[in-house]
Amino acid sequence: MSHDDAHLRSELKNDLRHRLRPLTNIVPRGRTRQVTPLELLYDLTYVIAFAAAAEEVAASIAEGHVAAGIGAYLFAIFAVGWSWLNFTWYASAYGNDDALFRVATIVQMVGVLVLVFGLPQSFHDAAEGHNPNNLLIAVGYLVMRVPLILLWLRAARYDEEHRRSAVAYAITVAVAQVGWLLTAVIPMPALVAVVALAALVAGEMVVRVLIEQRLGRTPWEPGHIAERFGLLTLIALGEVVAATTRTVAVLTQEQGWSLGAVMIAASGLVLAAGLWWAYYLVPSGAILLRQPERVYAWRYTHLLVWAAIPAVGVGLRLAAEALEGGELTLLGIAVALVVPVGAVIVLVFLLWSMLVRSYDLTHIPLLVATLVPLGAAVVVAAIAGTDAPFDPHDGSDLTALVTVIALVALSTVVEVVGHEIVGYAHTVRALVRRGELRET
Incomplete structure (x- = not known):
């Protein structure tokens, strides 16, 4: 029997026969x-x-x-x-x-x-x-x-x-x-x-x-753990996309397609994509393969990540409720969006710090810059809103809501762009400083 035939038989047996198998040596050596x-x-x-x-x-x-x-x-x-x-x-x-x-x-x-x-x-x-x-x-x-x-x-x-x-x-x-x-x-x-x-x-x-x-x-297996945790994070992000779709559907059903509907749809997708991009800027797999003992705090922090990301979808769902004529105020909607997005951003920085074991202040300016649009969103809601419920038929209320959602989405853009600019160099410096990477 040729080597190719033996390999094919082995693959077919693995894929088509699921009888009891040993629990050790599950992954072949070198894979x-x-x-x-x-x-x-x-x-x-x-x-x-x-x-x-x-x-x-x-x-x-x-x-x-x-x-x-x-x-x-x-x-x-x-x-x-x-x-x-x-x-x-x-x-x-x-x-x-x-x-x-x-x-x-x-x-x-x-x-x-x-x-x-x-x-x-x-x-x-x-x-x-x-x-x-x-x-x-x-x-x-x-x-x-x-x-x-x-x-x-x-x-x-x-x-x-x-x-x-x-x-x-x-x-x-x-x-x-x-x-x-x-x-x-x-x-x-x-x-x-x-x-x-x-x-x-x-x-x-x-x-x-x-x-x-x-x-x-x-x-x-560290690489497998990093990939699995990332996949569940993707599933959580699906709730942001679903909530965006519902919010836009409610708005277009009430008023048809408008600039506001397009802005909310774009901002919701930017939110989902930005949070995804930011999460995967943390070098989880690469660090855990070399330092598997750092997994413990990293894995428990993900419980907070999985709570915060769907909560972003909750904020968008509340925006949809308001567009249908609920009792929510504009400020309440803004807070419901700002808090979970801010939490995800902070948790991403925390995950990076746990893995790299660097708690210095050099990345604080980027974190602050990322949180500025979130603060601006709350300010806009506080200035434009009142104690009265959000009125979807009021043009100023609707404009303020679109502005709030756009500012919240902007915070993820700032995080991604900033991290793409300084993240690699900062991570390398932190690893060199700890003696885990040689200086070139």
């Missing part, structure tokens, strides 16, 4: 782990989760339940984001794409959808001052997490070198999951439930770091 179609299919459920959470919080804010809506939104985003992070961590080390792994992944996808069905009740309960972790969300989260416990136990059975770490992961997830379930089934005040959930979250985060540092790092 890196590639994102699989199964992982991309799994991510599709998160498109639904992000969109559902954004829609619910936009409705809550429009109804005046600002604090409760934001709290329920952060709870929902963390639940789905944390589950995704846990699964991706396992898959990067042991995702062998056999039948058992495929079935376990699909079961977790079912759990995501069950959790999504519990979101309306969660936001309603939060608005009433009750525990946002209702039974349907807890059941969905249980379905998302139990397969992962079994997968970690499977890894412990077959990977002797990392057995202690795999068992520790399985125990950690199981204990945390019991705690999450108890906060849903035991009647307790909302504040007590929130504190209990926060304690569970903090404990699980710390334990996961200790497992990798004390018991041994599981064989996750």
Whole structure:
């Protein structure tokens, strides 16, 4: 049998026969782990989760339940984001794409959808001052997490070198999951439930770091982790595009195509593209391949990134609500857009600083320049707006809204252009200063 024939047979066997496979030596020597179609299919459920959470919080804010809506939104985003992070961590080390792994992944996808069905009740309960972790969300989260416990136990059975770490992961997830379930089934005040959930979250985060540092790092692949986190960020950005489409659709349905509609459409797309560009200016893959121990703070910061990016879509959804004649003020819409966009920009700078381990002040001028248009957007809204609700039929209100959205989009342009000009040189200087790169 020729070498080409043997190679073809091997590829066909890998693609067409998904029987039980070993969990070690999954990636051939000299190659890196590639994102699989199964992982991309799994991510599709998160498109639904992000969109559902954004829609619910936009409705809550429009109804005046600002604090409760934001709290329920952060709870929902963390639940789905944390589950995704846990699964991706396992898959990067042991995702062998056999039948058992495929079935376990699909079961977790079912759990995501069950959790999504519990979101309306969660936001309603939060608005009433009750525990946002209702039974349907807890059941969905249980379905998302139990397969992962079994997968970690499977890894412990077959990977002797990392057995202690795999068992520790399985125990950690199981204990945390019991705690999450108890906060849903035991009647307790909302504040007590929130504190209990926060304690569970903090404990699980710390334990996961200790497992990798004390018991041994599981064989996750840095390049694969960087790519997977970037792909979920892309999915979150899809909510910005969807919200832009809805805002423009509402405006054109009411008044037809106009310069304002074109400006909002262009600004929304610039927002999505600018945030995407800014995120990928962080050299995540390149740094993690050389310094994998820097992954811990980097990965947890992404939970905030995944909350902030769909929240940009929430701001655009609120603009659409106002265009339909809601009770929102122009200043309220501006703040709903400025805060999440500013958060994403700051988080991008934070991700860079965590990876490069450079906390100097030389990139502060660019950060300030990026935030200037956001401040200007708030000023415009404060000057042009009143305490009265936004009036879509008032030409001055509509002009002010278009200006606000354009200024918010401009901030991402400033970030991208500025980083393209100084980012490479600044990153190289920081790495040379730390002795991680030779000076040419």
